[in-house]
Amino acid sequence: MKNNKRTGSRTLQHPIAISKIRILLIEDNRILREGIAVMLNKLRDIAVAAVSDGTEDTLTKALAVKPHVVLMDIGLASRHSVNIVESLKKNIPQIKIIGMGLSPAQADIMEFVQAGAEGFILKDASVEEVVVTIRMVAAGETVLPLLMTGSLFSQVADHALKNGKKKIPSGIRMTEREKDVMALIAEGMSNKQIGESLNIATFTVKSHVHNILEKLQLQSRLQIAAHTRQ
Secondary structure: EEEEOOOOOOOOOOOOOOOOOOEEOOOHHHHHHHHHHHHHOOOOOEEEEEEEEEOOOOHHHHHHHHOOOEEEEEEOOOOHHHHHHHHHHOOOOOEEEEEOOOOOOOOHHHHHHHHHOEEEEEEEEHHHHHHHHHHHHHHHHHHHOOOOOOOHHHHHHHHHHHHHOOOOOOOOOOOOHHHHHHHHHHOOOOOHHHHHOOOOHHHHHHHHHHHHHHOOOOOOOHHHHHHOOO
């Protein structure tokens, strides 16, 4: 597993097997979307083939342009970032996906990766780091920010192998608030959105999520959502 360059030890040039990397950019902030597209289109080996705000036309655009890499915000207002990843992977298995976020929790990144993404980069990364990440993921590598644990992908892979084999403990009692949080997670809401919906602080939501994971012996929000829908 590779980390995003934050230590000064990584070579910034990385060979790729394709002459021009086609990008599908998914970002619901128009200014960011246009700015990132302009930045990437200046590069000789990268081209933004299509853009989307994460609404219903995303898959249609992906099927039309057949991008090598999808660069997408994990905090879309539509709340369906993970669903988009799963849909893209189902319909275009060879596609590579990179998530972007400002300050996501480790559980959120794990959920995104578990859905099928190959990489993640923080939105405060330099232009150089974004470009290197795109090139590396296009070349078949997995890339995470240095702040993540080195074993995260191993954890996700191990859990994927065990998924469905681990029984949910019987007799577990959830509080009404925990049930509310679980229902909203199943709807795809972020911690901030859940807090606004329930009129509680974001850190309180995080505490509830932690307790839910502990009680149900789960590893991610995605698993909470799946368990809630059962």
